[in-house]
Amino acid sequence: MVKVLTDADIRRLAPEAAVEWMREAILAAHTGRLQTPPRVSADLGDGKLVFTTGALTGEWYGYRSYDSFDTDPGSQLVVVHDWHTGAVRDVAIGNELGPRRVGAIGAVAVDALANPDVTTLGLIGTGAQAWTQLWAIATVRQLSEVRVFSRDPVRRNAFSARVSAELGLPASPAESARDAVEGREIVVLATNSPTPVIEADWVAPGAYVTTLGPKQIGRAEFGPGLVARADVAVTDSVAQTSAYDPPFILTGTPQHDRLTSLGAVLAGDAPGRTTPDQTVIFCSVGLAGTEAFLLARLIERG
């Protein structure tokens, strides 16, 4: 009998384990053992069903399904099949696995690309992606200050209080985006904004910036100014950025020519940060196949 995991099960996932498994997944994709083809979608008139797939040679193949039928998305499924028999091994239904895995990928990137001794973090956004970034990053850096901004004071206050209570981090709401970001060593942008939410000159030298939201030309949560000042630009999937329409915001800039895969940095095949004063931008796109990877490992080892 197939065990179906729900969001309640996924919430019990330990962030340390998730980060370890996502590091393993990103390296496996870099070496070609994890297959991560482009996502496919079917147009059903009022919305699309989208499928991201993956296969870990010799172990499993599987996918995640999600939809665009409404601004309020439906439940996602993550499915893992046994490589040898084709039987369905594991299923998760809900909306927790996706953001947890993006959070864990974010922590792998922070660990590889932020300066080792950083302790301060500025966060724009208070949704599920914002939450899981903190949940995971706290396992790779000792955070002494977390400053949170969103436009709605009620939400930023409530989110900060929850981060303090549930994640045990010293979080406080910021009065403005500038107040949250200026001088922070790690900056996390986790919005759905199609227009910039920060100015490039608020970002301190040596800072590390993760962007989780829109990052297309003409539709991005940050502006060309931040792109121009990035000394190092990294993503979890170069292939997935190529599929963006409108194009990926780095397209046509010198940063795009130097765009590096996180897997190559982890494997030592490409440089990441080389000096403490470099500004590094990590463009999180959600490497395909990592949802199934996380579910497979959780069931095997959780």
Place this chain on the structure above:
Amino acid sequence: MVKVLTDADIRRLAPEAAVEWMREAILAAHTGRLQTPPRVSADLGDGKLVFTTGALTGEWYGYRSYDSFDTDPGSQLVVVHDWHTGAVRDVAIGNELGPRRVGAIGAVAVDALANPDVTTLGLIGTGAQAWTQLWAIATVRQLSEVRVFSRDPVRRNAFSARVSAELGLPASPAESARDAVEGREIVVLATNSPTPVIEADWVAPGAYVTTLGPKQIGRAEFGPGLVARADVAVTDSVAQTSAYDPPFILTGTPQHDRLTSLGAVLAGDAPGRTTPDQTVIFCSVGLAGTEAFLLARLIERG
């Protein structure tokens, strides 16, 4: 909590209900209420994951997933989401739902296109598709003789015995394909053969022929002779036949110009059989979205 149906649950499905629901689905696709976009697939190197999707406006959207990793396919999933909330309503895991729905579509076609008083059936093939055709067709015609051929005498004997015992039909093994087909009023081809398994002149005037197996130019379980003598050609999805590569076997023939959708026949928007002596061929391609339709109705009304 989502209930996950297994093959054991699907085997309890009543054929009368399945046939009624597939008739409803085919009509809904004809009127545009059931969306059935082309299937999509992702290439994972050693095989593909394939997704067929569907949406019944105002009720649900969903999909079926299956794979081509091996000649022995893995388990399929069928998933139904609530149209309004996006929540996962129903899931089935296994390999029974697909052939049951093809069987039920086959019975809808027989009911619409075979002569009303027919009682004899010749079947080539002894797999899951062969079984579910008989399971469903027996609800729309009173069968007094079922003759079964496959190349392996052990299999055709065992299959005939099982049909008699479990479906209560007067089935017997045939010594040859010709022996099974010649003079029968309904002919069902349910093989995986890339080359013709019958000759056109074995098929009696007025007969109705369903083809479930390969039907591409240069790769088909019947030859151009049968195409040439078909007075009426019908399929459950004209759009899906257009996606064949190599092309659909009727392409470039006069039969293709007259190819009719089963939904149009059911709705009275196109003629089907108009005289008792016409030879009718039904090209079963497995209308997309019908797996989710069958699962949704089974859970709602089963």
